[in-house]
Amino acid sequence: MKYVAPWWLPGGNSQTIWAALRSGRYLGDAPIFRRARWVAPDDDFVDVDFAQHASAADAPLLVVFHGLEGSSASHYAEAFAGVARSRGWACAVPHFRGCSGELNRAPRAYHSGDFEEIDWILRRFRRQHAGPVVAVGVSLGGNALMRWAGEMGAEAASVVTAVASVCSPLDLAASGMAIGQGFNRQVYTRMFLRTMVPKALKKLDQHPGLFDRQALLAARDLYAFDNIFTAPLHGFEDADDYWARASAKPHLQHVAVPALALNALNDPFVPAGSLPGAADVSPFVTLWQPAQGGHVGFPSAPAGCAAFPGNVRVMPEAVTAFLAAQL
Template sequence: MSAERFQYAAPWWLPGGNAQTLWAALASRRHFGPAPRWTRSRWNTPDGDFIDVDQAQHAAPDGAPLLVLFHGLEGSSASQYAVAFADFAAVNGLAFAVPHFRGCSGELNHAPRAYHSGDFEEIDWVLRRFAREHPGRPLLAAGVSLGGNALMRWAAEMGESAGTVVRAVASVCSPLDLAAGGHAIGRGFNRLVYTRMFLRTMVPKALKKLEQHPGLFDRDALLAARNLFEFDNLFTAPLHGFRDTNDYWSRASAKPVLHRIRVPALALNARNDPFIPAVSLPTPQQVGTRVTLWQPLLGGHVGFPVSHGPLGVPGHVRAMPDAVGHWLLAQI
């Protein structure tokens, strides 16, 4: 286990976790060369549903690693961090893919379910299919926010057998303690900005799911939900086998099982992430010997914008994908 620090310095005029988060999401430069182009495949799931998988079209030599990125809540291959990781993969000659969680590719999935933070069974199925289809490529996996928590849960659940599928895993700005993160995003500025942003897409998708499967949940109660706790209580938890939000957040969190991980694993969390209280982050004493903790003071939530030019204007967000990507490559 290592507690080494990711050396990140924020642009001088972009102080605070919210500024670093919002700039990265809305105004950052995500790639140095051409924007990534994608080839989309539809994978039929074992339960009769489907997911859509985007694979970057750039060339990767035979035998080069395949990096699989699991996106965050309401994310996709168009998310700023996915584009930045695709750019890193192109520059370094890696194959790269973004599997979309159910309902996140632009088309609603069919089954009476969506996706959730502890969905390690879905992670397992996806990673094993990638391993079968690319037997000549070492497999690396990263997950951002929600996707990172689910990936770390998978690594912990699989134990020693995870090493037969992947060489290493990494989580980026993941709420490894879901209760701490869930309550934090439901308060103050977070509730006014981030909660509204997420619910703006999550509620309409849930209502479309209700049209597919009448009686699945209480429509009026869902429309009255004003935070993720209430949304998860009505939709996410019951649809995925949890008793309620508290049960979901408790059982799906990766933090309590990080000590069971037996493959090289990196957990990167900025200590000023507005979604994730620093006091909730795992300590070296709480993780296994294969887990590396990077907890820089700054960076925000999937932010890490870096400056360029004489004025130090915030520019690209490749600092984080570069650091995480090279850490993963070093584990092969």
Template sequence: MIWDYQPPWWLLGGNAQTIYSAKLAQRYVGAKPRWQRERWDTQDGDFVDVDWRNDEIALPDDAPLLVLFHGLEGSSSSHYAQAFAQEAKLRGWHMAVPHFRGCSGELNWAPRAYHSGDFEEVGWMLSRFQMLHQGPLFAVGISLGGNALMRWAGEVGHSANQVLQAIASVCSPIDLTASGNAIDTGFNKAVYARMFLATMKPRAMQKLAQFPGLFDPLELRAAKTLYAFDNVFTAPLHGFNSTDDYWDRASAKPGLSRIQVPALVLNARNDPFIPESCLPTQGQVSDLVTLWQPEQGGHVGFASGTFPADLQEMPWAVMEWMTQNG
């Protein structure tokens, strides 16, 4: 199966596709997806919140389960999570969205947050889902979540097959240095980096109130780029020496050649966040990795159909690929 996204004639350019899909495109048909929250205690005395799709009709216990790892500052309310929830419902799949620490609406307790290479956390979550669920397990990661998921798959190799059937990443910055530099430049810096920092900086200051002295608040407030924010907050809190060290070690791209579970890597070539020049080639990935690199799509911006357009084509294509290859 090969999917090549074609946008509506009136939705042109990576920025338009990105912004329209996030803000205006139809995410679901009928009732809004409903979630039932479950709290998991972590091994370090913290917690993560998991939202399970609460379907109107009970599904068999052994129906497939889709686990969706959200993107930077995302949640089960994100446009892509709701679109995948719609597709999971149509297929009769269970679905769950585990929130990275601090992203469920309540500040987590430990002196840490989450990051793009958080593969240990991803592995722990997947093992927990495997223990809880009787049927086939699939996972998709969006943007940051996809990098962490692919980072996990590259790290564990053949062991991934013992946990799940197939994985997919959607618009993930698998080369964090290239993507970080892109988002901190020009229009991207003015719009996207500013948007992310508007929520990340206040949450970091809440973390500082929990743990006085954790970082320098003056440096944090002065941060105007993701690079600067990561240098003050993300990198040191998670064991990295600097932003450069973090972006280098957390990138999933070098590990794609070691993946030993069916994996789909979907990246639009006009993604404002992810330069086309950094996308992987088939020679850089294992035989079990499929690359989809349509010319259009922006950053998780695959709206389709007639005006006002909807978001169902991409989730359908991704889940169809996983069904056929898992």
């Protein structure tokens, strides 16, 4: 992927923030989603939003796994839905538990390495869709998706035709440390905790005694939050154990389905030095590591469009073109 940021967005933070808040997401009308509620294997639920545009019954289905605290309303989800519409593909956005606007019921939430959750969701899509299934995971969702692909090995090809991760923290410890420092701590960490902490407290109301309320209220970074909430609720000893075992990077050598890992080298909280190189991945994995783009940013002003405010279509168009080439 060749990407050059607009001259008026010179750094990773500006490319990240502007893309999320100001750039255009789609051409024409906004994507419209229809929600379906799926019962999970543990009798909890997952809400899946299906884009309501025309597509043939046997057209490819693009499954978009969102990032931390994301949803079908995230800028990248709407952008991917718009690109799917332009290709005549179906598109669906499954929500990780607690991210659809309604708190899930079980004494758990979601986490970066939940490949079991990815597995049953993708297998259900495979059973009910007549055409090929391709999947893209963004940020946290991409790590979980790649973790699944590595875990499944050759079996993944019976479920999906191809997968892609976008700006994913494939080394969770490196990214967790980066987001907890300096500007990242003051801006991105605070943004995430602003929604994560209240949801965790509601989970405690559902299941009294699940964790230490005062310890959670004292959390000021994602390490502390994961140490108190995410790790113990999902079977990990602590945040260090969670970040080590849930990271997809050590499993990329076992991927046996066409896969793309796209990471900008100036991503504010996915350090370039933590990204996989050719020796870290199987021959099925393609690495795209452009110099610019930020974190799920890639704002652009294509020919024929006004240079300001730009849009975020260039990344989903490139990723979807990769997936299309595998069909």
